[in-house]
Amino acid sequence: MKTARVRRPAAIIAGCAPLAREPLGAQDAAELARIVKAIADPTRLRLLSLVAAHEGGEACVCDLTDPIGLSQPTISHHLKILVDAGLLSRDKRGVWAYYSLVPGALDALAGVLSTTTLQPS
Amino acid sequence: MKTARVRRPAAIIAGCAPLAREPLGAQDAAELARIVKAIADPTRLRLLSLVAAHEGGEACVCDLTDPIGLSQPTISHHLKILVDAGLLSRDKRGVWAYYSLVPGALDALAGVLSTTTLQPS
DNA sequence: CGGTGGTATTGATGGTTGTGAATACTCGCC
């Protein structure tokens, strides 16, 4: 069990300046890149949108394999990466594992990337 | 010369729904991932912020090698990736190549990622 | 308790990528 990684969700990116504000330090850049890497894959982008658009805001693995068209282990693997990045949360109820968006995580990421101060309308 | 790639800047991501709105198609996901991959690297994130924070909003390669601490060819390589992704623009004046943020590119990306409708304050 | 079905993990593999060394290119200048 060496998964004692950082594990902090999107709090670390919330602490970063808006990217265009001031030069990013090497350490902040590394942590931010770790999050961005999680969504730098077409399959994982689709998984995020599928989960978000699914009814109830959550979906289990069996809901995702068919639309994506990849094997079940591969889907589980990508989901794990998204969970580790703090973008998805996993809720195992019985045999099924339900994944849902971590509230605010994607928005925090968007906030760091945007060059202007953004706020919900 | 096979660089007749897509080359469209951030227009393609502006055409995508906000990611959480509806399931992302395979093709949209691939194009979006191509852009996201460009910023999924600590060095390139730092380059973006360095360019943005530099005086005049532009910087040449020689301004960037020292703060980053990598070789000049490597910096040029990363800059090329950012330009190809439509996030940076290159303006060669004499011997110097000045890089600057493509206006709206990062914001378009942030808009696709955010789960709420965002607008500048 | 044995089976069944949903999910996670392991192992292997082909492909991608970040990096530096060496080198080529391209201006401006003497």
Place this chain on the structure above:
DNA sequence: GGCGAGTATTCACAACCATCAATACCACCG
């Protein structure tokens, strides 16, 4: 024209990654 400086490209290599097949895990049900 030739030289020097800033930048880009090529080549090579180690590290990482996305994927699948096989298998293990685990909760429920008869």
